[in-house]
Amino acid sequence: MYTQITKNEGIAATIIGEGRIAAFPTGTSYGLAADALQGFALQRLRQLKNRPTAKTFTIMLTVSLWDKYLLLTNDERKLLNQYKDQPLTLLVKPKPSLEHLAKNGFVGLRVIDHPLMKALAEAARVPLTATSANQADQKPCHSVDCIVKTFPGRIDETTYDLSLGCILDGGTLSENPSTTIAKLEKDKIKIVRQGALIFPL
Numbered sequence: 001m002y003t004q005i006t007k008n009e010g011i012a013a014t015i016i017g018e019g020r021i022a023a024f025p026t027g028t029s030y031g032l033a034a035d036a037l038q039g040f041a042l043q044r045l046r047q048l049k050n051r052p053t054a055k056t057f058t059i060m061l062t063v064s065l066w067d068k069y070l071l072l073t074n075d076e077r078k079l080l081n082q083y084k085d086q087p088l089t090l091l092v093k094p095k096p097s098l099e100h101l102a103k104n105g106f107v108g109l110r111v112i113d114h115p116l117m118k119a120l121a122e123a124a125r126v127p128l129t130a131t132s133a134n135q136a137d138q139k140p141c142h143s144v145d146c147i148v149k150t151f152p153g154r155i156d157e158t159t160y161d162l163s164l165g166c167i168l169d170g171g172t173l174s175e176n177p178s179t180t181i182a183k184l185e186k187d188k189i190k191i192v193r194q195g196a197l198i199f200p201l
Helices: 009-017 039-049 063-069 074-082 096-101 115-124 144-150
Strands: 004-006 022-025 030-033 088-094 107-110 166-168 180-185 188-193
Touching: 004 009, 009 022, 009 115, 009 166, 022 115, 030 039, 030 115, 074 088, 074 180, 088 096, 144 166
Parallel strands: 004 166, 022 166, 088 180
Antiparallel strands: 022 030, 088 107, 180 188
């Protein structure tokens, strides 16, 4: 097995900085983190997941980096602060450095809702992908064993190494629904995909 299993977010952040991929726990399932500013890392992630090029990736980053990479409105900030630690992905406008991940002018900002997820984002200090840990069109993983089976890595010495750089071990997670994807339109919340978070009427 080529994948390192660790509980140290610093090790995971170093591996991500080298252009590799780390699996990490969230409040809904395990995710896959790559440096969103490294084109080669994003290409590796697409190959790892067998993800179509037309589909982009959600991102996560610490609050201290919002102004550096995102064009948030005051209402979006209020909503994000109101639902911090909740399973929410909010569609927001990126600054030029993240436009390569935009679709129709927006990127999905994943709210950080797990302690190890927060620790990883703080250790990496760059925008990270927050896509689910699964092959395209398959169910996401909720355990380390599932991740290892889903991403076995190199088959032989001539095969391109698609093993994960590491798995940030958060144990076995509860099988919660995916995040709710939402967007603010004229000060009203528009649900793009209903998930675990249910907004009050």
